[in-house]
Amino acid sequence: MSMIAAFYSGKSILITGATGFMGKVLMEKLFRTSPDLKVIYILVRPKAGQTTQQRVFQILNSKDLCAQNASSPYNTLQASRYCVATTHAFLFGPLVQPQKSDGHASYWSRHAVQLNVTATQQLLLMASQMPKLEAFIHISTAFSNCNLTHIDEVIYPCPVEPKKIIDSMDNVSRSLEPGTYGFKTSQAGKGFLRSLRATPMAVADLIPVDTVVNLTLAVGWYTAVHRPKSTLIYHCTSGNLNPCNWRKMGFQVLATFEKVPFERAFRRPNADFTTNTITSQYWNAVSHRAPAIIYDFYLRLTGRKPRMTKVMNRLLKTVSMLEYFVNRSWEWSTYNTEMLMSELSPEDQRVFNFDVRQLNWLEYIENYVLGVKKYLLKEDMAGIPEAKQHLKRLRNIHYLFNTALLLIAWRLLIARSQMARNVWFFIVSFCYKFLSYFRASSTLKV
The missing domain is CATH 3.40.50.720 (NAD(P)-binding Rossmann-like Domain)
Incomplete structure (x- = not known):
């Protein structure tokens, strides 16, 4: 009893x-x-x-x-x-x-x-x-x-x-x-928050x-x-009893998102941690503000009210309040807590367990993400297959967009630089010769 x-x-x-x-x-x-x-x-x-x-x-x-x-x-x-x-x-x-x-x-x-x-x-x-x-x-x-x-x-x-x-x-x-709000796991799962200025090895x-x-x-x-x-x-x-750092947490959160994605994600989930202010500002501009501006432009074209930039600014403002805590670690005395645990009977230690040393963080974080999906976002587990298909479409859009940007940047560079044109022609010629050699070798083997 x-x-x-x-x-x-x-x-x-x-x-x-x-x-x-x-x-x-x-x-x-x-x-x-x-x-x-x-x-x-x-x-x-x-x-x-x-x-x-x-x-x-x-x-x-x-x-x-x-x-x-x-x-x-x-x-x-x-x-x-x-x-x-x-x-x-x-x-x-x-x-x-x-x-x-x-x-x-x-x-x-x-x-x-x-x-x-x-x-x-x-x-x-x-x-x-x-x-x-x-x-x-x-x-x-x-x-x-x-x-x-x-x-x-x-x-x-x-x-x-x-x-x-x-x-x-x-x-x-x-x-x-x-x-003051906690780390927005729901925003990370939807692809809104992809980068955070934090010390990866700091204890969460x-x-x-x-x-x-x-x-x-x-x-x-x-x-x-x-x-x-x-x-x-x-x-x-x-x-000080069972530490879990931000890198470990981010890795497990992303692994869970792959198995149990959130519905109607804005972008594919990602978790980049950096301690450099300039790098953080760059990722905020590229991974957060730029996609929000592009999406609002799309909303205007389709006759809808733009809202994503406002949402993103509020999210980044909230995250900035956490920077003090996600870049530091603290040491805590737990003498009274450990004393109280020793006063409990074996039955009470089981029913009212508060020993953090028994926590399995990988299992806990997975259950945490599932709880966010089920109770906070009110999403049905039956929608997981469709959510996975949506993530695949977002991945293809991401690759297509990056390829288009690379081609545009390279085309502009070729137009302005003779050296760039020479490098481009050399690469094309090399690839052509390699393919010709590979084709000739295959013919000889046959």
Whole structure:
């Protein structure tokens, strides 16, 4: 019997960020391993014309969430409407009552101060009013202190008072905040992103989402049962335990694309890594911007609205934000994480496994690409043969286009240079003589 699963039975849990990727996986794990949960509270806001109840219904009925007990999620889940900009009383009034466990799974895609600082502050105020609170878990990026090369499992002092940051952000327009996104595998698979300014041997520090979720639930159990005297930081990183570099990742991603291509690709997938700025700018111009301009010209000729240049510019802007991270490697201390693993029973180590040393990166990356195709792009596996035919057509177009460019460039060079004409005539004469000799030799043998 799993001690962690038994611990969460009968517990009440609050999860923020439940509509995001990690929040959904966290709920999925709880539904599967602890069907006797008392209640899961989630904070959901209306969005895109959908009410809170409609969004919850959509989450529970999506193919991303496949709980074993179909009735369990509906009986266990309770949603509360919220808005980050509202007051503390409106946010958490209905929830400020004796609860047992508080899981704070914040996985926001924008580093907005209103979410990362203000909302966390409000959650802490709410938690302080829970006399039976057993654990408060905050999930954040391991790159919070990316200015350091070696990062320990400690809380580093904040260089700026948080209140000053909150006050200063009140006067900043949201439109000025750049979005932060991960590596666009879907864009790479469609052939949009073919080159990246990155150090090939730099460690990618990949972490599967279920590894993070397993560690989160294990931390909640350990905190409630063992009551550590101080706040513990747990690094869920792979760099120093089971490193995977960008070259290895790019190779396996391309190999998977060959077997399971994405539908309606813009160009054939490719993964070129370079550390040279000039080379990177060249590939951006040749492999990214030029094809986008040509495609927009084609759209104009056919009476359609050009859009590819705008899409490509946005993609390159997003990728430029990643350059700091894909050109560096970090060292992480994992003493607390390894200590927690040693505290688990063999059954818990199997059910809630977060040991990254057991990861097979080649297998993981292949499953990762398949997941992007199935769940992110919503593509059917039955369309793979047609997708492969489409890639063959793109390959032929690529060869034809390059041949035409070579002939045009050579023709222009011949027209301007006597030496180039002499070289061309020499090559043609040599090929003719070689073919004549080969034909004569074949005749003699017969």
